[in-house]
Every structure is written in C-alpha cells, then in structure tokens.
Amino acid sequence: MISFLKKHWKNILFFAFILLLIIPQTRMPIQVFVQRLVSFSPSERKENEREKLEDYNWNLKQLNGEGVNFSESEGKVAVVNFWATWCPPCVAEMPSFQKLYESYGERVDFYFVTSEKPEKVEAFMKKNDYELPIFLQTYQAPKQLESSVLPTSYLISKSAEIIIDEEGAADWNSAKIRDLLDKLLAE
Numbered sequence: 001m002i003s004f005l006k007k008h009w010k011n012i013l014f015f016a017f018i019l020l021l022i023i024p025q026t027r028m029p030i031q032v033f034v035q036r037l038v039s040f041s042p043s044e045r046k047e048n049e050r051e052k053l054e055d056y057n058w059n060l061k062q063l064n065g066e067g068v069n070f071s072e073s074e075g076k077v078a079v080v081n082f083w084a085t086w087c088p089p090c091v092a093e094m095p096s097f098q099k100l101y102e103s104y105g106e107r108v109d110f111y112f113v114t115s116e117k118p119e120k121v122e123a124f125m126k127k128n129d130y131e132l133p134i135f136l137q138t139y140q141a142p143k144q145l146e147s148s149v150l151p152t153s154y155l156i157s158k159s160a161e162i163i164i165d166e167e168g169a170a171d172w173n174s175a176k177i178r179d180l181l182d183k184l185l186a187e
Contacts, residue, residue: 081111
C-alpha cells in the first residue's frame with residue numbers, strides 16, 4: 001500500500017483536487033484563491049483609444065431602497081464595478097476594492113452594481129465585513145458601460161473619459177491604480 005501511494009501520489013493529489021472542485025462548498029473558495037493569485041493591476045487605455053461617457057443619466061437603487069442617479073458623479077472621478085456574489089472573480093477582487101474604497105471613498109465616487117436580491121447582497125457584505133456602496137441595477141447602464149462579463153469595472157475621469165475598462169478580476173489596490181487616481185483627482 002505504501003509503495004502504491006509513493007508511486008501514485010501525484011495522481012491521488014490531482015484527483016483529490018478535482019473532487020474538491022466538484023463539491024460546491026469547496027469549489028468557490030478554491031476558485032477565488034486562484035483568481036487572487038493571477039490578478040494583476042488593471043491596464044489604462046491608451047489616450048487615443050479612450051471613449052467619453054456620453055450619458056450619465058442612469059437610475060440606480062441603494063440597498064436601502066433609496067434611488068440615486070449616476071449623473072451625481074458627472075465632473076467627478078468615478079469607479080463602476082459590475083459584480084455578483086456567485087461570481088468567483090468578482091469575490092476575488094472585492095478585498096482590493098475594499099482597501100481602495102477605504103483610502104479614496106471620500107474623493108472618488110464608487111458604484112458596486114449588482115442585479116441580485118438585496119437580502120443576498122446584504123448577507124454577503126456582512127459576512128465579509130465589506131462597507132462598499134452597493135447599488136441595484138434597475139435600469140440599463142449607459143451604452144459605454146454595458147457589458148455581459150462579470151466582473152467588469154470602469155474608471156472614469158472628471159472629463160468623462162473611460163480611463164480603464166477591465167473585464168475579469170484585477171488588483172484594484174495596486175500602487176499603479178493609486179498613482180493614477182491621485183493624478184486624476186489633481187486634474
């Protein structure tokens with residue numbers, strides 16, 4: 001038996017890993033861990049490839065049911081993130097967003113937009129001790145902010161330029177992003 005284990009330990013380990021991925025309770029934490037390992041700082045769009053956000057008119061609802069219009073962020077630096085609690089890449093990047101929000105929440109408008117039920121989102125936020133501004137999408141986003149991929153995040157300048165358009169998990173608390181935010185806030 002011991003010689004069998006020594007000879008086939010790699011195969012046993014591989015099948016154990018596959019089994020853990022099949023079990024729903026262990027699949028999500030493994031996927032989140034892997035996503036965090038491979039997440040890098042999001043890339044800035046080249047200046048000649050940047051689009052301008054043409055329409056800020058977008059009604060959203062806060063978790064408490066209060067309505068908000070995205071037009072309140074016109075002329076400000078804003079971060080918009082489309083996410084869901086069931087999405088491993090979304091969950092993987094949330095800690096970096098929380099740290100960024102803690103540092104820039106007073107100077108940058110953050111929108112974490114989801115289509116999920118408020119109760120589910122509230123439970124997720126409480127369980128993870130996140131204090132991010134969550135909004136429920138009740139109307140379609142402006143054309144330049146539409147995406148069918150989760151997560152998708154945008155960094156918008158005061159002049160309405162989409163500086164970053166990132167699909168997939170990223171490290172939003174990197175020095176590169178902080179330097180970029182400082183630069184955009186100084187403009």
